[in-house]
Amino acid sequence: MVIELQKIDVVGNGSSFPSYLASANGTLFFGAVDTVNGVEDYELYYLDSTNTPVKIDVNPIGSSYARSFVSINDAVFFSGVGVTRDWELYYLDENKSPIKIDANLTGSSYPNQLFNYNGTLFFQATDVNENEDYELWYLNANGTPVEIDINPAGSSFPTSFVNVNNTLYFSANVNNDYELYYLDSSNNPVAIGINQSGSSFPQFLTNVNGTLFFQAVDTTGDYELYYLDANKVPTKIDINPTGSSFPQYLANVEGRLFFQGTDDNGDIELYYLRPDNTPVKLDISATGSSTPKFLTSFNGKLFFQATVDGDTELYYLDTNNNPVKIDINQSASSSPKGFTVVNDNLFFQATDTNGDVELYQLLDRLGIDSVSLPGDRTYTIGENLDFTVTFSKAVTINLGGGSVRIPITLDSGEVVYATLVGDGTSATRHTFRYTVSNGQLDTNGITVGTSLELTGNATVRDSANTNSPLTFPPLGTTAGIQIDGIAPSVTGVALPANNIYQVGQNLNFTITFSEAVTLNTSNGTPKLSLILANRAVNATYISGNGSNTLLFRYTVAEGDLDSDGIVLGTALVLDGSTIRDANGNNASLALNGIPSTSGILIGSDEPSILLVEAPNAGRYRADQALDFTLNFSEVVNVNTDNGIPSLGLNLNSGLANAVYVSGTGTKQLVFRYTVASTDSDTDGITLDTLNLNGATLQDASNHNAVLTLPGSPNTSGILIDTTAPTVSVVAVSPVVQDGRDNVATSSLSFTFNESVTGVDIADVSLTRNGVALNLAGATLTANSSQTSYTLSNLTGLTTLDGSYTLSILATSSGIADLAGNLLATGAAVSWKRGTMALAPANINFSGGSVGRRFTGKSGNETILGTRANDTLSGAGGNDTIRGLEGNDLLNGEIGSDVIFGGAGNDRLLARVGNDQLSGDAGNDLLQGDAGNDLLNGGDGNDILVGGLGTDTLTGGLGTDAFRYNSLTEKGDIIRGFQVGQDVIDLSPLFRTTPFRTGTPFARFDRYVRLSASGTSTRIQIDQDGVGAGTTFVTLATLENVRVGQLTSRNFAIA
Incomplete structure (x- = not known):
């Protein structure tokens, strides 16, 4: 539609509220509100020929509330209120003056539902009885109102009049039962029962192509769509099987019924009926109900009000039933309604951008x-x-x-x-x-x-x-x-190689098109015409469908002959087939750009090579033979008196020659090349030329053979590989693993420089401290190219402390590349794993009662403790101090003292001098300090600290720790070291620079060196961690303990 929208401002100031719009005699009539002396006056209006609103003041002293306009025989009838304030029937005379028809002389008749039925006015009005019953009326030929009393017992409230096939249908109430009625030929009302159990409440009666459609209530109480068949039998169309569909606002548009309905989701949407009465939903609003209302047919299209995203506007359906919005009020809803068609114009009420409710005109312009x-x-x-x-x-x-x-x-x-x-x-x-x-x-x-x-x-x-x-x-x-519109055309013709072709040999022709083509050979096969010296033949299509190149082939037959070059036809022959591009264009068949064919000969006296058979595709290694068989057109004899024929081969590494080995006196000659150790070819060998080298190739009639090769066979897959594969093992990280900080190695990978075969778990060796481990529980997997392998499930084998080595074995492994070259050299990776002892816990010296506190004099004294916790100090002199029982603190001070801890957890401090400390029973701390001291822990779990000087430390029974705080405490002798339980505690030392970085075992591995001294072991510290021996400091010597007896678990670092 070519739409033009115009607002008609009826009163010029504020809303006019145009209502009850109707077309009568080609003129728009409506009611509107103006303001007279400050009082709103609702009167009758019409539009003149210039679309100017003209007021007809039916009631000069107030509002007439004119409505329900209808045109009958050039007269406009309506309902309104006159000066007597009675609500009566009116019509306009030829001067548009209102004339009242009083159907109820005693009061208001309240006429409404005015309807033109075949030129007769029908309407609803009240009668003159005391109950003022609302009944059906019509005007007879004299203009007199005549009542049709449908319900003698009360009001029938007839509504929703419609003319279908010259029969007046309407809804009416009789005895509180609202049903569908029609008037027979004598104007007698006839009821059509729809709902036998109660009222059917028929509404929205609409004529569509001579069929009455309407809304009614079925026996289950659902509001559904109905129509009357040819026998006036009501038939239900169930739009919503799950409940009421509430069909409303029925409209006939070009013979199709449109209506508002409710779907099974509860959304109120627009529907129409197909010719078979199947309902179709048009979802105007995808997010919820569009609630289409006031459906009206205008110029063959449906117009209606709908709400989308909260905006209520005017819509119509285009020719494809797509909703088109006409946004009258861009700032808010226009809420259009009262649609009325007058002389190819659609009039309606709508709210403008100022919020005023005004009259609008929609014109469908030519375009x-x-x-x-x-x-x-x-x-x-x-x-x-x-x-x-x-x-x-x-x-x-x-x-x-x-x-x-x-x-x-x-x-x-x-x-x-x-x-x-x-x-x-x-x-x-x-x-x-x-x-x-x-x-x-x-x-x-x-x-x-x-x-x-x-x-x-x-x-x-x-x-x-x-x-x-x-x-x-x-x-x-x-x-x-x-x-x-571009048809495929031939852009090139590839010919067979110039040669003399014999019986059984193929002539291949490749036809190239300007684009990919598709062949349909269901009714024939395309051909390429060939003209020989003695006859015409055809090369037939072989392959290429779906590509831009088609292959045609002719196989030389007995009797074929051409000595000056074959001739090609000028165009392909379809012979019932089709050749088209992807879009269906037939190809041009003319052959363009045909090269010279003078060298393509058929038949000859000289023997010629028909076919070259190459070795199978594969990888070949040194000393393997490559055999090439040349098939001749007839038996040939080889004379090697003056030389041996050879077939040239192009390799990446250079030119080689396959020499003649057998076949004289037959049609097949064999040429052989044995691969040398220096040869290589990675992209496929190619054939060079056949050379006689002084020999002769002749048939029985001494005709020399033609040496031209008939096109090379496919040799791209014949590769030469004479180099052995190599392998490398992926490094383990970290190389030095701490049993407390690092998880055990779970898998190891090794990689070959090319694809290999023959790899299995027997080719892998894993050792701990030089002893082979059983790999029965491990798994070996390869990548898709068989260049990388992973040995998994190793955690159970690599958790223990020790030195590990994974080796890939080459000797007798059977590992070879794809050419069969064996792996010559293996590879290995090593790592260490160790677990340090934990530093000893501090000794608990608490508990018990306080005993004696005594400090000796400068002389040599014997100082004895008590059974309680004593604190005894020797001061000067060579003293003897005995702690007896209790947790004692015994301090020798100056002099060469002898200190006995006795029972209890004691602290024995030698201080200055060459002292002797004996912990006796209990968990004791023995600290030598300065001097060459003798420390003996005795029973219990003791901590022995030699301090400065060359000390002799004996742990005794129990789990003892020999602690070193710095390198100045070097040179000690440790006796009675129990490998299974005693600990060398280096924790204080390894908290100092440069020993403090890394995991405990990594630091132990780097800085601690164990060296044999006879049957004893020297504990040495490598100050720079390089291992050169130039900075070694010997902390202590473990007497009668061999190096091999010790592990990292005999040392505490952290």
């Missing part, structure tokens, strides 16, 4: 409503692209010696035209057609002009002889409408 485009696809030579142009009104196209056309621009800039189909007879729809021609192309979508183009004296006019605007509405995308 182009829509353009239907061809479907999205690629169109080929001879195919039609049809464009349907729909005008808002019927137009006649007169070419007048010119043309009416749609311009279309292609990729190249070429403009083509879709021209009128048919004679242009008056219609709303006209078709324009463009037919694709050879050479036209558009691969990204045609560009359609913005309007129809007229040439010469062509015209496009409606029935009023008005020229139609020719501009198109927005067309949408044309990216999918493409043109392929």
Whole structure:
């Protein structure tokens, strides 16, 4: 539609609230509100010929509330309130003066539902009895109101009048039962029972192509859609099987019923019926109810009010049933209603942007409503692209010696035209057609002009002889409408090699097209004509369907002969087949660019090579033989008196020669090349030339053989590999593992420089401290190219402390590359794992009662403790101190003292001098300090600290720790070291620089060195961690303990 929207401001100041819009005698009548002396006055209005509102003041002293307008025999009837304030029936005389028809002389008759039934006015009104019953009335030929009393016992409230096939139908109430009625030929009301169990409440009665449709309540209480069949039997159309569909606002649009309905989700949407009465939902609002109302047919289209996203506006359906919004009020809802068609105009009430409720006029102007485009696809030579142009009104196209056309621009800039189909007879729809021609192309979508183009004296006019605007509405995308008018053509012909071809040999011809082609050989096979010296033959199609190259082949037959070159036909022959491009264009079959065929000969006296048989594809290593068999057209004899024939081979490493080995006196000669250790070829060998080297190749008649090779066989898969594979093992990280800080190694990987075979778990060795481990529980997996292998499930083997080595064995492993070259050299990786002892816990000296506190004099004294916790100090002199029982603190101070801890957990401090400390029973701390001391822990778990000087430390029974705080405490002798339980505690030392970095075992491995001294072991500290021996400091010597007896677990670092 070509829509123009106009607001008609009835009163000029504020809302006029136009209501009850009706068309009567081609004029719009309506009620509206104006303001007279500050009082709102609701009166009758109509629009004159200039669309100016004209007021008819039915009630000069107040509002007339005029409504329910209807035209009958050029008279306009309506309901209104006169000066007597009675609500009565009126009509307008020829001067548009209101004339009252008083159906109820005693008061108001309240006429409404005015309806023109075949030229007679029917309406609802009250009668004169005391109950003022609302009944059906009509005006007889004399203009007198006549009552049809449908319900003698009370009001029948007849409503919803409709004329279907010259029968008046309506809804009425009799004895509180609201049912469907019609009037028979004598104006007697006849009920049509729909719901036998109660009222059916029929509403929204609508005539569609002579069938009555309406809403009614079924026996289950659901509100559903009904229609009457030819026998007036009601039939239900169940829109919503799960409940009521509430069909409302029924409208007939071009013979199709549209209505509002409720779906099974509770959404209120627009529906229409197909010809078979199947309901179809048009979902105007995808997010919920659109609630379409006031459905009205205008110029063949449905107009209605709908609400989308909270905005209530005017909509109509285009030719494809797509909703089109007309946004009257961009700032809020316009809430249009009261749609009425008058003389090709649609009038209605709506709210403007100021919030005023006013009268609007929608005009369907002459112009182009829509353009239907061809479907999205690629169109080929001879195919039609049809464009349907729909005008808002019927137009006649007169070419007048010119043309009416749609311009279309292609990729190249070429403009083509879709021209009128048919004679242009008056219609709303006209078709324009463009037919694709050879050479036209558009691969990204045609560009359609913005309007129809007229040439010469062509015209496009409606029935009023008005020229139609020719501009198109927005067309949408044309990216999918493409043109392929380029037929495939032959761009090249590849011939067989120049040679003399014998019986059984193939002549292959490759025909190359300008694009990929598809063959259909269901009705025949394409051919290529060949003219020989003695006859014409055909090369037939072999392969290439779906590509741009087709292979044709002719096999030389007995009797074929051509000594001066074959001749090709000028074009391919389809012979019932088709050759087309992907879009269906038939290929041009002419053969263009045929090279010279003078060297392609058929038949000869000289023997020639028909076929070369190459070795199987594969990888070949040194000393392997490559045999090539040359098949001749006849028996040949080889004379090697003056040389041996050879067949040249091109390798990556250089030229080689396969020499003749056998076959004289037959049609097959064998040439052999033995691979040398220096040869290589990674992309396939190629054949060079056949050389006689002084020999002769002749047939029985002494004709020399033709040495030309008939095209090389496929040798791309014949590779030469004489180099052994290599392997490397992925390093373990960390190389030095701490049993407390690092998880055990769970898998190890090794990689070959090329794909190999023959790898299995027997080719792998894993040792701990030089002893082989059983790999029965391990798994070995390879990658897809068999270049990388992973040995897994090792955690159970690599958790223990020790030195590990994984080795890939080469000798007798059977590991070889794809050519069979054996692995010559293996590979290995090593790592260490160790666990340090934990530093001894501090000794608990608490508990017990306080005993004696005594400090001796400067002389040599004997100091004895008590059974309690004593604190005894020798001061000067060579003292003897005995702690006896209790947790004692015994301090020798100056002099060479002898200290006995006795029972209890004691602290024995030698201090200055060469002292002797004996812990005796209990867990004791013995600290030598300065001097060459003798420390003996005795019983219990003791901590012995030699301190400065060359000390002798004996742990005694229990789990003892020998602690070193610095390298200055070096040179001690440790006796009675119990490997299974005693600990060398280096924790204080290894908290100093440079020993403090890394895991405990890594630090132990780097800085601690154990060296043999006879049957004893020296504990040495490598100050720089290099291992050169230049900075070694011997902390202590473990007497009668061999190096091999010790592990990291005999040392505490952390």
